[in-house]
Amino acid sequence: MTTIALLVSTRKGAWIFRADAMRTTWEVDGPHFLGHIISHLVLDPRDQTTLLAAAKTGHLGPTIFRSTNWGRTWQEAAQPPAFAKAPEGETGRAVDHTFWLTPAHRDEPDVWYAGTSPQGLFRSTDGGVTWSAFSSINEDPQYREWMGSEKDGTPDGPKLHSIIVDPRDPNHLYFGMSGGGVHESLDHGETWRVLITGMEVVEGYDFDASKPTFHDPHCLRICPSNPDRIYQQNHCGIYRIDRPSESWVRIGRNMPEEVGDIGFTMTVHPRDDKTAWVFPMDGTEVWPRTSPDGKPAVYATHDGGETWQRKDAGMPKEQAWWTVKRQAMCCDSHDPLGLYFGTTSGELWMSRDEGRNW
């Protein structure tokens, strides 16, 4: 009996891997959308049936596909996320790709949020069929300044990501922008406030850390067992915040110095807010987007970031020049839970014992 489904999105399409409870036998379903770049493939936890896939090809415009039968058939969104048409004579933005998908609160069935590149925040209230701008940030002059131009941000384009809905309150939302910082709304997106205190900026340029434009959060994860706790993997370190505190703490300072605390992805334990995992990346000189020294490893903390332990049993010990990007690490909810990551070189790795063996 299938009890685990691992959703894998890649630059070559999407796959669904299904396993029994012991995670010993896996069946592969795919490719779906062969040749499409799938930035995010997400199951609706409210109905356990609907899948949304953020897709584009290298040459065509972006769209979103929706399945209500676990991927047996797909329907394209009638109105994918798109920015407003600019007034005549002005240059407007065009969505290059939808990067992030988040199902809304359990009390808001059929509502989804999407983050795009360049940075835009969108919402669907019909299960992903039609999308429109959510809140005012897409056209807000202050937010546009913080977002920077389309030439800023990562090589694949600046992104709005990590849209988080507080499981206790549908009005309480967070998102991150690379670049542009972390933002919070307490009124269902009517207004937003900046949440960057304690986050550091790249050294050596005299960047003003009080300005969101200089901040590059890579991945935010809220703890299901304690929604007041959020972990963050940032361009400049690993952080934790415990609300109502307004200040992030750089728990990555406790990582081994030779490894550092740079990376893209972060995963939190569903039942233990003290446990989280990161996949450190080489953050020196040109940012080669490889494991530090070609030696990949997951690092785990079981005390909220006070200490970290290297978890690389089973991984290559040298000459493995790959890493793991933002959405490409996750866990299941079994006990002991399974951890999974996909690499930039196209490999899929798993651990059945919370990272002890891979």
Add this chain to the structure above:
Amino acid sequence: MKVLIPSALRSYTQSSQAEASGSTLNEVLVDLDRQYPGIRFRIIDEQQQIRRHIRIFVNGVSVNGLAQTIQPGDDVVIVQALSGG
């Protein structure tokens, strides 16, 4: 008129060729989208610009924008650049 469809868009038309009508390129593409919902946004962005890797030819001449006049019987060819590699 006839509109030649690139392979990457045939998931919409199920054919290499489609019929569409209009007196401008925009009208032709709107008619195409009416028949094959979603196809227009894959080649024209929300700022009404032809996407980066797409070119459109009318009677063998590359067009620059959606205002291009179309006559009955013109041949419209949508080309997806196979750039990269």
